Amino acid sequence: MSLPEFSYLDELNEVQRLAVTTLEGPVMVIAGPGSGKTRVLTYRIAHLIKTGVYPGHILALTFTNKAAKEMKNRIEGVVGPQAKRVWAGTFHSLFAKILRVEAHRIGFPNDFTIYDTDDTKSLITEIINQLNLDKKVYSPGAVRSRISAAKSNLITPKLYAANEELMGLDRMNRRPLIYQIYEKYVARCLRAGAMDFDDLLLQMFRLLYQNPDRTREKYQNQFKYVMVDEFQDTNYLQYEILKLLAVYPESPNNICIVGDDAQSIYSFRGATIENILQFESDFPTLKTFKLEQNYRSTHFIVEAANEVITYNKKQIQKKIWTDRPAGNKIKVIKAASETEEGKRIADNIIEQKNRHTLKNKDIAILYRTNSQSRIFEEQMRRYNIPYRVYGGLSFYSRKEIKDIIAYIRITTNDKDDEALKRVINYPKRGIGDSTVDSIGQLAEDNDMSMWEVLNKIDFSQRTKKGMVEFVQLIRAFKAKAESSDAFVTAQYIAKHSGIVEHLKADKSVEGLSRIENIDSLLDGIKDFVENDVLEINEEISRDKTLSSYLQTISLMTDADESDEAMDSVSMMSIHAAKGLEFKSVFVTGLEENLFPSYQSLSDPNLIDEERRLFYVAITRAEEILTLSFANARYQHGDMRFNDPSRFIEEISENNLDSVVTIQNVNKGFGEPKILGAFKTKPLMSGVPKIDVDGFKASEPGQIKAGQKVLHLKFGEGKVINVDERLVASILFPQVDPNNEKRIMLNFAKLQILED
DNA sequence: GGGGGCTATGGGGGG
DNA sequence: CATAGCCCCC
Numbered sequence: 001m002s003l004p005e006f007s008y009l010d011e012l013n014e015v016q017r018l019a020v021t022t023l024e025g026p027v028m029v030i031a032g033p034g035s036g037k038t039r040v041l042t043y044r045i046a047h048l049i050k051t052g053v054y055p056g057h058i059l060a061l062t063f064t065n066k067a068a069k070e071m072k073n074r075i076e077g078v079v080g081p082q083a084k085r086v087w088a089g090t091f092h093s094l095f096a097k098i099l100r101v102e103a104h105r106i107g108f109p110n111d112f113t114i115y116d117t118d119d120t121k122s123l124i125t126e127i128i129n130q131l132n133l134d135k136k137v138y139s140p141g142a143v144r145s146r147i148s149a150a151k152s153n154l155i156t157p158k159l160y161a162a163n164e165e166l167m168g169l170d171r172m173n174r175r176p177l178i179y180q181i182y183e184k185y186v187a188r189c190l191r192a193g194a195m196d197f198d199d200l201l202l203q204m205f206r207l208l209y210q211n212p213d214r215t216r217e218k219y220q221n222q223f224k225y226v227m228v229d230e231f232q233d234t235n236y237l238q239y240e241i242l243k244l245l246a247v248y249p250e251s252p253n254n255i256c257i258v259g260d261d262a263q264s265i266y267s268f269r270g271a272t273i274e275n276i277l278q279f280e281s282d283f284p285t286l287k288t289f290k291l292e293q294n295y296r297s298t299h300f301i302v303e304a305a306n307e308v309i310t311y312n313k314k315q316i317q318k319k320i321w322t323d324r325p326a327g328n329k330i331k332v333i334k335a336a337s338e339t340e341e342g343k344r345i346a347d348n349i350i351e352q353k354n355r356h357t358l359k360n361k362d363i364a365i366l367y368r369t370n371s372q373s374r375i376f377e378e379q380m381r382r383y384n385i386p387y388r389v390y391g392g393l394s395f396y397s398r399k400e401i402k403d404i405i406a407y408i409r410i411t412t413n414d415k416d417d418e419a420l421k422r423v424i425n426y427p428k429r430g431i432g433d434s435t436v437d438s439i440g441q442l443a444e445d446n447d448m449s450m451w452e453v454l455n456k457i458d459f460s461q462r463t464k465k466g467m468v469e470f471v472q473l474i475r476a477f478k479a480k481a482e483s484s485d486a487f488v489t490a491q492y493i494a495k496h497s498g499i500v501e502h503l504k505a506d507k508s509v510e511g512l513s514r515i516e517n518i519d520s521l522l523d524g525i526k527d528f529v530e531n532d533v534l535e536i537n538e539e540i541s542r543d544k545t546l547s548s549y550l551q552t553i554s555l556m557t558d559a560d561e562s563d564e565a566m567d568s569v570s571m572m573s574i575h576a577a578k579g580l581e582f583k584s585v586f587v588t589g590l591e592e593n594l595f596p597s598y599q600s601l602s603d604p605n606l607i608d609e610e611r612r613l614f615y616v617a618i619t620r621a622e623e624i625l626t627l628s629f630a631n632a633r634y635q636h637g638d639m640r641f642n643d644p645s646r647f648i649e650e651i652s653e654n655n656l657d658s659v660v661t662i663q664n665v666n667k668g669f670g671e672p673k674i675l676g677a678f679k680t681k682p683l684m685s686g687v688p689k690i691d692v693d694g695f696k697a698s699e700p701g702q703i704k705a706g707q708k709v710l711h712l713k714f715g716e717g718k719v720i721n722v723d724e725r726l727v728a729s730i731l732f733p734q735v736d737p738n739n740e741k742r743i744m745l746n747f748a749k750l751q752i753l754e755d
Numbered sequence: 756g757g758g759g760g761c762t763a764t765g766g767g768g769g770g
Numbered sequence: 771c772a773t774a775g776c777c778c779c780c
Contacts, residue, residue: 064770093770117770135774197769197770200770201770265768266769268768268769269768269769269770368768369766370767371771391768391769425757428757428758430757432757433756433757463756463757554770573767573768574768575767575768575769576769597767599767600767635766636765636766637765637766637771
């Protein structure tokens with residue numbers, strides 16, 4: 001038992017307690033799903049504070065703002081209101097807040113604006129046009145991701161042009177001039193006083209790197225203890241920033257990272273598991289703790305997760321286990337079409353709610369791509385099941401909201417050309433595309449912002465009226481912002497920009513809801529001004545300007561607005577489900593070409609990432625896990641017939657609800673002609689008959705390569721190989737004579753027949 | 756030069 | 771199925 005003031009330590013298991021109480025020096029916590037990671041993070045911070053560390057000296061980087069908020073609330077429960085002084089938030093939101101104070105040191109205005117993906121693409125498109133390049137070859141999306149990858153790896157335009165590997169790849173893709181677009185893009189962002197998402201990291205790095213004496217030292221002293229959650233999803237740049245903060249002569253290296261290589265699902269945006277390996281070699285005195293006990297899920301679910309992940313070769317060795325009851329086996333729903341998939345899931349939800357007395361909010365439907373949500377929404381409405389869709393088109397990406405925001409942006413930062421382009425002719429005031437283009441060209445040639453051009457150049461009579469109108473409008477907004485608070489200004493902007501008026505002309509349901517959306521945006525701003533919404537840190541939460549508001553919402557994601565009070569079924573992408581848990585989870589669309597996605601099929605590394613995504617999906621479930629797939633679905637406009645996902649087959653029948661899978665295999669098809677078109681591959685080719693009574697399992701350690709063994713489901717097999725994790729490759733000729741199965745010896749029961 | 760309607764094309768995950 | 775680009779009319 002601990003001293004009364006440390007009583008929270010009694011709520012931890014032994015490894016958790018060690019991770020919480022090892023406060024000094026580098027620490028790595030490898031935390032399996034449901035292993036109490038949040039609890040460890042929370043108590044570790046609480047413990048730091050309880051042992052005398054000033055809360056404002058603790059930096060805690062989380063994956064979502066919501067996670068940070070929850071963590072702070074829980075810390076507050078242990079140590080009281082001083083928890084508010086902890087610096088907790090996402091990399092992006094925290095660095096944005098720091099840059100709001102420091103950006104002038106690296107050539108940006110402190111009230112820089114944040115370009116979202118749309119702004120970035122639109123700017124890249126403009127540059128492509130200015131360079132007279134073909135938009136079909138240089139597709140803005142592809143160019144953007146090359147630039148993003150370069151930034152995430154600290155490759156400047158100069159380094160890019162000098163890098164043979166990158167340049168060679170671009171030449172191969174017939175896009176040799178990406179480096180020029182990159183160079184121009186960087187210059188344009190600087191000129192516009194704008195940072196994109198990658199810049200929030202990159203400019204933070206530059207700030208620390210280029211100002212070693214004052215600024216870097218200041219933040220090194222500020223953040224005496226650094227903690228990073230979901231470290232497996234950080235990229236090279238993020239790690240380099242962490243090193244600037246925590247590694248310096250005489251640094252105590254108080255850095256603690258928490259993560260799980262098996263849950264790394266963001267390599268597409270530059271995250272690299274290499275960071276974990278790098279961390280081990282950068283900090284040789286590192287203490288590592290592995291949290292392997294799963295408190296979330298029942299036995300069958302944990303076992304299925306373990307089975308699936310063994311198919312990935314590269315992993316940090318660990319084994320997740322649970323002492324929770326066996327629970328429900330995993331059910332597989334086979335549907336004829338995506339519509340039927342939706343219906344059967346709705347049926348199952350109703351049944352589960354009755355049989356297991358679940359609430360709607362205990363249930364989640366997960367999918368690989370956001371576009372799959374539509375069908376589920378339709379069916380939930382049909383069955384009167386309340387639901388909420390997370391992700392996809394968030395509130396702040398609606399057109400009417402972006403329009404108002406664009407006016408606010410141009411008001412707070414008149415150099416923001418992307419905002420200007422968005423609203424200079426909305427509502428219509430007679431300024432057409434070619435006029436806007438020529439303003440853009442003038443701005444480019446004179447190295448000034450479009451706003452400056454508007455203020456300096458005389459236009460032809462024809463467009464003059466609209467132009468003068470626009471300039472005076474923005475000037476009035478700026479004046480209002482000088483004298484009023486964010487809410488009053490925003491209200492003024494909404495009213496005088498003409499947007500609301502323009503929308504009122506539209507009497508349709510959509511038109512009305514757009515006006516309602518603008519109203520709720522204004523409510524949000526009012527709330528921001530009046531209530532002390534604590535984000536990140538108490539000391540910097542008093543900034544109530546419009547530009548501070550803009551930064552807050554730019555980094556807000558849908559998950560951050562989740563409404564716990566509502567009792568509705570949650571629908572979201574698997575990426576968005578990371579870190580969440582539900583009593584019952586449906587993982588849908590389990591078909592080859594969809595999950596795993598067709599883009600991943602040719603690359604084993606991408607398949608492994610898809611598998612980790614599947615691993616994340618199934619480990620969200622506490623008690624009930626249901627997998628579903630459709631034989632046929634509309635993809636890209638026409639009907640496709642996909643095979644069931646390989647991931648279903650990677651779960652052994654031990655853990656599947658065989659009654660449902662076997663009996664339903666031939667049920668539920670619509671028209672027979674669909675059946676004929678669907679080349680079904682049986683989940684298991686043959687089911688050998690085995691004498692169960694005579695079976696006697698051998699010790700896992702005794703299984704060796706070359707032996708002949710007996711498995712209760714698969715029959716006789718030959719052991720090809722056993723690796724150090726006690727995973728055996730075994731060929732079961734009766735099941736599949738061509739492919740070995742990977743059997744986890746600690747879970748599967750095998751009897752040695754012949755040595 | 757600006758505005759509106761029609762056809763062609765392309766489509767992952769997210770801060 | 772949504773957006774961009776194109777064409778035609780004002």
